[in-house]
Amino acid sequence: MSDAELLLVFDSKVDRSGIDGWTQHFDSTGTTATTYRLGAVDVMVAQGPATLLPAPEDLPRPTHTVRASGGFRLGRRELVPSGTRVSIGSAVIGDGDIAVFAGPCAVENREQMLSTANAVAGHGAVGLRGGAFKPRTTPYSFQGLKWAGLELLAEAREETGLPILTEVVDPRHVDRMAEVTDAFQIGTRNMQNFSLLSEVGRTGMPVVLKRGFGCSVEELLTAGEYILAEGNDQLVLCERGIRTFEGSTRFTLDLSAVALLKRRTHVPVMVDPSHSLGVPELIEPLTLAAVAAGADALLIDVHVQPQQALCDGKQALLPADFGRIMGRLDSLALGLGRRLGIGPAADYSQIHDVLTGDVV
Amino acid sequence: MSDAELLLVFDSKVDRSGIDGWTQHFDSTGTTATTYRLGAVDVMVAQGPATLLPAPEDLPRPTHTVRASGGFRLGRRELVPSGTRVSIGSAVIGDGDIAVFAGPCAVENREQMLSTANAVAGHGAVGLRGGAFKPRTTPYSFQGLKWAGLELLAEAREETGLPILTEVVDPRHVDRMAEVTDAFQIGTRNMQNFSLLSEVGRTGMPVVLKRGFGCSVEELLTAGEYILAEGNDQLVLCERGIRTFEGSTRFTLDLSAVALLKRRTHVPVMVDPSHSLGVPELIEPLTLAAVAAGADALLIDVHVQPQQALCDGKQALLPADFGRIMGRLDSLALGLGRRLGIGPAADYSQIHDVLTGDVV
Amino acid sequence: MSDAELLLVFDSKVDRSGIDGWTQHFDSTGTTATTYRLGAVDVMVAQGPATLLPAPEDLPRPTHTVRASGGFRLGRRELVPSGTRVSIGSAVIGDGDIAVFAGPCAVENREQMLSTANAVAGHGAVGLRGGAFKPRTTPYSFQGLKWAGLELLAEAREETGLPILTEVVDPRHVDRMAEVTDAFQIGTRNMQNFSLLSEVGRTGMPVVLKRGFGCSVEELLTAGEYILAEGNDQLVLCERGIRTFEGSTRFTLDLSAVALLKRRTHVPVMVDPSHSLGVPELIEPLTLAAVAAGADALLIDVHVQPQQALCDGKQALLPADFGRIMGRLDSLALGLGRRLGIGPAADYSQIHDVLTGDVV
């Protein structure tokens, strides 16, 4: 039993001195204990002999305790049974509504960025995605507009009111990027770039952590611990497809993982169907399926001129197709007893009209 | 272009002599042509020089023509754009409604079979599943009740009115089994047992063909051709999970494949979440996701006493859990503009009540 | 411990009455016991309370006993620690020498078959492969010459003296095929076609069982039990590549599986690099690697005119390339303390000359 950990959850009624009392208790019994701040609660992780014994009566009681083992600790559903809400600017992920982030794969130029941003805002997206730094499989491909791209994202936010989510690829960029973006995205190739994870964790800002295409659900959960262990609970895990032998789609979207994550962790779950599939006509059915499987949020590639995109254009949706999906999501939400979150720039009745005309 | 085929579709207005005229035309130009009966239409597959030239004016016009290549021919969506309906006894798959087949993995004894059959019938299933011949990875495991199990399935059909679907594992069993069952199931391990496929194809009876867990979507489609090429269009393709590196579920359910199949073939698509997942608590969300991705039908393991099942019990649902899923499917169907098919033995209002109480 | 089995191995000094004594002992203590003939030994598999207790003194002692669990029993290395030898005509697999079977993927016509057979015989192959019945992914592809192909194989055997190995795809073909072939091959798509496995097992003839491309090492071992449980120990397991995300070769040859199989089972192990790779220039290095990993035998596609092959020609070697590989194998064998087996029709000194000229 030497590997097992005891997690003690303390709500805000327990003050510093109460926590210190527990720490001293564990210290005095040869038990290691570390305390982490996780949103509104403190979580103490203890390992050692005292975890198996009754605790002194005079210590403040934890809200609840959880036994764990292995490296998955702070993300466990039992710590925050109602689930954690992550706020990215005005958007909320994890409150039960379906939160849709959309935008181009890569920021290419002012015209493309602003027109796409306006389009997705008009169709009800709650947040804007766009890559300024692009990790490409070869050094000879377009690597993104970098800092200039970030400025264009900020301008698009100014114009639409949508918060922005953008990828970070280098720990040396984190501080400068934090001044502009509303949330960090860690791409699939960097899921186990632990230096980068710790660095974004330290900012306390929201982080969308994409699953490595060769990584297991367990590894996604333990990678998330690198961010949570910095005292940052503003984490979203994102399923984006895994590598399999099946070649008719770019990756195999693992929706079982979505359902599993919802049961194992309090951290909300996002799905990126665009990068998984690489086939635009499949995005609508898989978006619906992702939500039916329990996804809190979606990340969808939209481009005003997909055929001219500098990066992954073939999988991007036209704004009109994105609008139709929003209508179908609104209808699906009803069938699931949920609601579609609608961003600040959209008119809900219009989205609902799409539904009324298109589906029923 | 020597590998390309031209598919000519003729509706019932074109009689035998018209088809014969085309055959003679192709014969006389060094072009091979074979005609297949596919439900209400005739499909002529031609390969050779004449497929690239205008045809004589006096031949009856095909309804439409399709160019193809590779081994996927008779299943192409373009041949039957509205989709094929498969009738298994009173149940219909492919008419837009959600058709749920349920029952135990293996037929174990009279008591288990009848009580499970009554339970799933009461909750609205349109068909009954149950394995009499079980292909097991080792010869030392329970191999099913065999012919006696088939008799129990027939008795359960008698009692509930539900049509039965059962697995066939040996071409030498096909004729005898055809006298009892309403439809054949080909299991994942036999998807490429081509002798068996041809044999069940020849019966003209409905066949549910499960995807091999190591096989691609393309291979599932071409395996289906072994049945269609026998003039049997009563085929259902079933996604049941593929082998990947992810170990938290038994297999990885490939819902992208479901959406893809719906676009590529006129043959209806079933999903078996039970065998894919091996985790009962994930069956509900993945069942919903499968339908949202476009599945026509579902195949769900239900057992009155899962913990005592002789085969794969750990993945079976209790009847009450199955009932709750039926309620959620009814609600989901509304959100998708579809309907849940309800079998002869169930009271729809009861299912709807579950929904009203449970979800909204 | 209810699932655990005790395997008792008896050598030929123990006669029928001794075995019967053990059977009665187990029967009288509520323990199930079944006896299998495995080459020169009898193996009794017992499950139940008596397996945990001392046995009566008057029963003949087993050579050794092995505790097992799960479905892998008769193939366990511990039962025949020195390994089983399989005889296919004049060829022996499992005696330490490297046994090479070669020939065309499919028998196409007399000229092709005889010229290829003569070529591989001249280069030292110990056996001839050739497919008369071909399981193809689509019904519209060449399915083999069937019984006529089998006759051509027999003729090639007559001419070269090489024993023949050919694939069986239907349990209804087994008896007729047994009259002609020296050994059965079960293809990758039929590894879990258990009806077929039992049927070939019953003949007592040698069987080469290929690993399913979606199947685990464990499943290959338990599939082999279907043949061993018929009292047939003339089994060879064949690694031929598995399905993975890597697309630069047709399958991923799993040589770790070869090393693992050699440690877990007494059944000899063959490797088929040709079907795994689909890239002729990789066959030489992977053939060498397979032997270095411990393979007892090899199965190599050779065709006199690969570019005109009706089936999988692009992976076949020209006879001259096959000859060069035989030379390199002869040299490699020295480095491994083994020998290259040389068939009846070849002149060893010639193969050795290739080596001397080509490598050193």
Added chain:
Amino acid sequence: MSDAELLLVFDSKVDRSGIDGWTQHFDSTGTTATTYRLGAVDVMVAQGPATLLPAPEDLPRPTHTVRASGGFRLGRRELVPSGTRVSIGSAVIGDGDIAVFAGPCAVENREQMLSTANAVAGHGAVGLRGGAFKPRTTPYSFQGLKWAGLELLAEAREETGLPILTEVVDPRHVDRMAEVTDAFQIGTRNMQNFSLLSEVGRTGMPVVLKRGFGCSVEELLTAGEYILAEGNDQLVLCERGIRTFEGSTRFTLDLSAVALLKRRTHVPVMVDPSHSLGVPELIEPLTLAAVAAGADALLIDVHVQPQQALCDGKQALLPADFGRIMGRLDSLALGLGRRLGIGPAADYSQIHDVLTGDVV
């Protein structure tokens, strides 16, 4: 043809002005051209109209030209047909000899490091491996001794004369680490951490780039371009197993990839059987197989007390087992017409004795 590139290789007889002439020629014809220094040659990569036309007569002729497409350019075998040699201290990889690097997975303490180093040196290793910075799947595991670990590696080098190879995980560590280590290792989780690749590339020092366990051969080759494009040809690509459904080994060692890499790139190839397998008894056969498939170098985990290792101990070999493998490699090398490279601290005759006694 707009995506195609023309690669022009110039040997040292062509001086700066010759290169400049070509650059001007391409500039004047709307063709982009970039020149890279790759060991002893200059490679100019040109894209545009002039690549399809005859070049002016007065320009110096390239040694040879190669047409390419996609992102794989500077690593192409055709550029350096004889293969590139990489020098790590006194060790050479790519000269035909088998170069073995060995040592503990993680540097743990002075005693463990020095005793392991002495052991592998005594058995003939040409280089020493050891992790000071360890990327672990969870933040709660031992992360390595970091800079103190690097000092212990340097001390072990001092004592044994073996050059050291150690992993780098953060671009901010590169310069400081370059002052101590002889070569950088990029781990499997960082294969597509492009910021890190560029940073180590810039040092000009040798880099061992491990294949991502979810990445294709093609992606490994294009990741290598990030280092080559910095003008650094001291690159070694390392196969270490990929993720598949097969669970009996930790990863599936892809030796087809080794053979393929040897044909596609001039960069030498290393194999790490230890991390791939996770089963010590399989390391010997797979090490032999890796060399037979064409590997230039090996990376093997050795630990004086595997059962007490802080990291991945269960896969480490004892020094004596490592010594036996060296003997078998020496013998195998003979059979392949190669030689086992022997480090400065070992006595070759002793290794040969092992062979003589153990194998033949």
